[in-house]
Amino acid sequence: MIDTQLLRDDPEQVRESQRHRGESAEVVDAALRADAVRRAAITSFETLRAEQNAFGRRVATAPKEDKPALVARAQELAGRVKAAQAEASAAADEFERIVGTIENIVLPGVPAGGEDAFTTLREVGELPSFPFEPLDHLALGERLGAIDMERGAKVAGSRFYFLTGVGARLELALMNLALQRAVEAGLTPMITPTLVRPEIMAGTGFLGQHADEIYHLDGDDLYLTGTSEVALAGYHQGEILDLARGPLRYAGWSTCYRREAGSGGRDTRGIIRVHQFHKLEMFSFVDPADAVAEHERMLAMQERMLNDLGLAYRVIDTAAGDLGSSAARKFDLEAWVPTQGRYRELTSTSNCTTYQARRLRIRFRPEVEGGDGATQPVATLNGTLATTRWLVAILETHQRADGSVVVPEVLRPLLGLDLLEPLA
RNA sequence: GGAGACGUCGCAUAGUCCGGUCGAGUGCACCACCCUGCUAAGGUGGAGAACCCUCACGGGUUCCGAGGGUUCAAAUCCCUCCGUCUCCGCCA
Numbered sequence: 001m002i003d004t005q006l007l008r009d010d011p012e013q014v015r016e017s018q019r020h021r022g023e024s025a026e027v028v029d030a031a032l033r034a035d036a037v038r039r040a041a042i043t044s045f046e047t048l049r050a051e052q053n054a055f056g057r058r059v060a061t062a063p064k065e066d067k068p069a070l071v072a073r074a075q076e077l078a079g080r081v082k083a084a085q086a087e088a089s090a091a092a093d094e095f096e097r098i099v100g101t102i103e104n105i106v107l108p109g110v111p112a113g114g115e116d117a118f119t120t121l122r123e124v125g126e127l128p129s130f131p132f133e134p135l136d137h138l139a140l141g142e143r144l145g146a147i148d149m150e151r152g153a154k155v156a157g158s159r160f161y162f163l164t165g166v167g168a169r170l171e172l173a174l175m176n177l178a179l180q181r182a183v184e185a186g187l188t189p190m191i192t193p194t195l196v197r198p199e200i201m202a203g204t205g206f207l208g209q210h211a212d213e214i215y216h217l218d219g220d221d222l223y224l225t226g227t228s229e230v231a232l233a234g235y236h237q238g239e240i241l242d243l244a245r246g247p248l249r250y251a252g253w254s255t256c257y258r259r260e261a262g263s264g265g266r267d268t269r270g271i272i273r274v275h276q277f278h279k280l281e282m283f284s285f286v287d288p289a290d291a292v293a294e295h296e297r298m299l300a301m302q303e304r305m306l307n308d309l310g311l312a313y314r315v316i317d318t319a320a321g322d323l324g325s326s327a328a329r330k331f332d333l334e335a336w337v338p339t340q341g342r343y344r345e346l347t348s349t350s351n352c353t354t355y356q357a358r359r360l361r362i363r364f365r366p367e368v369e370g371g372d373g374a375t376q377p378v379a380t381l382n383g384t385l386a387t388t389r390w391l392v393a394i395l396e397t398h399q400r401a402d403g404s405v406v407v408p409e410v411l412r413p414l415l416g417l418d419l420l421e422p423l424a
Numbered sequence: 425g426g427a428g429a430c431g432u433c434g435c436a437u438a439g440u441c442c443g444g445u446c447g448a449g450u451g452c453a454c455c456a457c458c459c460u461g462c463u464a465a466g467g468u469g470g471a472g473a474a475c476c477c478u479c480a481c482g483g484g485u486u487c488c489g490a491g492g493g494u495u496c497a498a499a500u501c502c503c504u505c506c507g508u509c510u511c512c513g514c515c516a
Contacts, residue, residue, distance in 0.1 A: 039475095039476065039477090042475075042476055042477095042485080043476060043477065043484095043485095045476095045485080046475090046476060046477085046484060046485040046486085047477095047484080047485090049484085049485060049486090050483095050484055050485070052496085052497085053484095053485090053497090055496080055497095056444070056496065056497050057444080057445080057497095059444075059496060059497070060444035060445070060497075067496095070496080071496050071497095072496085073496085074496030074497075075495095075496055076496090077496075078495085078496055078497085092475095197506090240473085361474095363473095375473075375474095
């Protein structure tokens with residue numbers, strides 16, 4: 001949810017942001033009208049209620065014989081209060097409904113426009129070239145005894161898979177590398193619930209645009225999370241955080257579940273787009289003044305991972321129209337996938353500024369001279385430090401003519417292998 | 425799954441039976457000032473959140489786990505939900 005103060009003080013900034021995203025600017029005016037209605041309704045309700053409260057005190061202290069008459073008048077007043085209250089709360093709901101559809105204000109510098117309007121910030125690493133015809137990650141994975149899609153489908157359906165043998169070990173090594181780096185950077189490791197209540201799912205904003213992407217357990221009314229971001233964002237819901245000693249930084253390790261409802265037919269081969277995978281997700285709660293720096297910090301950690309894994313990648317500044325509703329800016333890191341001859345998104349990092357925190361009511365008390373200031377929403381940021389999909393780029397990039405795969409140096413101690421070799 | 429107890433303003437608690445003077449007392453912690461050479465102790469005062477009105481001073485409304493209901497009036501009575509704890513049963 002956006003800042004309603006900003007909506008009132010500078011609606012043009014909000015309209016501009018909506019236009020950058022290719023979203024409606026008219027909702028801004030609808031929201032302003034709803035705000036006026038709401039405030040008028042609240043004021044008249046509160047005036048009546050104040051009257052009722054004062055009257056109630058008179059009834060309480062009145063001599064017994066006067067009470068019946070007073071109560072009769074109070075009854076009449078109570079009816080009017082009830083009506084005014086219903087009106088005020090309906091007006092408040094309507095305002096929230098409309099404001100809720102306004103997406104986060106995009107940060108300056110974010111390219112306006114749709115998916116293709118992104119800016120490439122940099123390309124890093126040399127594109128791999130092969131003196132032989134490279135195999136794709138699935139062909140490699142099958143030869144290495146690392147990936148079994150067929151039995152995944154037998155057991156769970158399409159887009160499910162088994163990681164087997166060195167495949168399972170490779171994923172764990174990757175996740176452990178990410179976890180190690182996270183701990184070194186001072187993040188608190190977390191293993192999070194992957195089933196969450198509806199309020200949490202709604203609070204993090206995933207029930208809007210992504211609703212049909214999410215698995216729901218009807219019998220228990222719980223949602224399976226598509227990222228530990230959901231649980232981590234919900235972790236401090238409704239709390240007033242102490243940020244005096246710096247940001248609260250977490251690294252959530254979880255299995256992620258996605259229905260991939262709208263992606264029929266795309267990336268059907270291999271483990272690029274699957275219903276279930278693992279992810280190590282960074283999540284920070286920071287003073288909004290530090291949000292941009294925190295975003296850079298996450299990006300740097302992600303780049304270091306990709307670099308150290310020997311992957312060629314580019315960093316793009318995602319266009320406004322391609323941002324989620326909560327994100328004010330998002331960097332995607334896309335690794336080169338040799339057999340596809342293009343960059344594919346491996347990871348991203350989003351700065352949600354105060355948008356997500358406002359909806360989740362996560363606040364802090366800024367330090368101001370002369371004591372504590374009023375509470376205000378924190379900024380939240382998230383970024384992925386490793387996921388199963390990374391195996392695609394790792395396998396393909398480091399393959400050799402004989403179908404073996406050289407293990408990146410940083411993974412060797414964690415994996416216990418220097419080379420993955422095809423099964424006989 | 426069955427039976428029961430409980431959920432109050434940072435923490436701990438009082439208040440709930442018998443609805444009104446309880447938005448709420450007390451202790452600890454906290455902040456400011458005073459006092460004592462320092463420390464400890466002591467004194468005085470302050471201090472929750474959200475929203476509305478106001479240039480401001482200030483005023484008002486809401487919040488006692490959440491949501492409904494009864495009532496002129498609910499922390500207090502009723503219902504539903506969530507959570508915690510205890511006992512019994514069952515099971516990885």
